Amino acid sequence: MGIRKKGKFITFEGIEGSGKSTQIKLLKNFIEKKLKKKVFLTREPGGTSISEKIRKLIINDLKDNHNPYAELYLIFAARALHFDVIKEKIDKGYFVLCDRYIDSTIAYQHYNGSIDLNFIKIMQSKIHSNKLPNITFLLDINPQISKQRLLKRGKKLDRFDKLSLKKMTLVRNGFLKIAKINKKRVVIVKNDINKEVAHDLIVKNLLKKI
């Protein structure tokens, strides 16, 4: 590890429209300006050139009626490539901020899907045995509110943005279960409030944990 202190791995999770992109940008700014640390901003699926191609396959080309293992294996192919980059950045002292990671796989593929939880954990352990995020911010919101926010955002809705309220609720409850099981790592941030207030909460928790 040398003299230089290693960086941190921070993930943002939550349903579509919960405010991940908004909060990750605010936190990037804070870490760069106030903590004077280098930030590597990335996302899943994606984060490398091949992984971004896989992202397009998952989001634009796969259909809900395709074999769910196709999606799962694509997610992990993208992640295997991505994690090498994440690790390199952490080793170089970066604060790596990642929009979605393992908890999304568990929430979508297990709690809102048909994949066995242990199978996901085994696949994850092959990519890295002990490199879970240092801290995860779960942006929690009522799906009805996030749907309204997505419509207001004005961007074209993709396969995931179009999930029904019922499915979004399954995913949301999945995330909340994950948070309950991983209390030390996952901080729940209720995001039905002003984004600056949510940002302050995130900063407060970050400073407490690092």
Ligand SMILES: Nc1ncnc2c1ncn2[C@@H]1O[C@H](COP(=O)(O)OP(=O)(O)O)[C@@H](O)[C@H]1O
């Ligand atoms: N606290 C908030 N209050 C009101 N609107 C918000 C808040 N946070 C985010 N938004 C808006 O909601 C929409 C979805 O937020 P976004 O950050 O894109 O969510 P995600 O990345 O989780 O899908 C955006 O138009 C964003 O500006």
Ligand SMILES: [Mg+2]
């Ligand atoms: Mg986003």
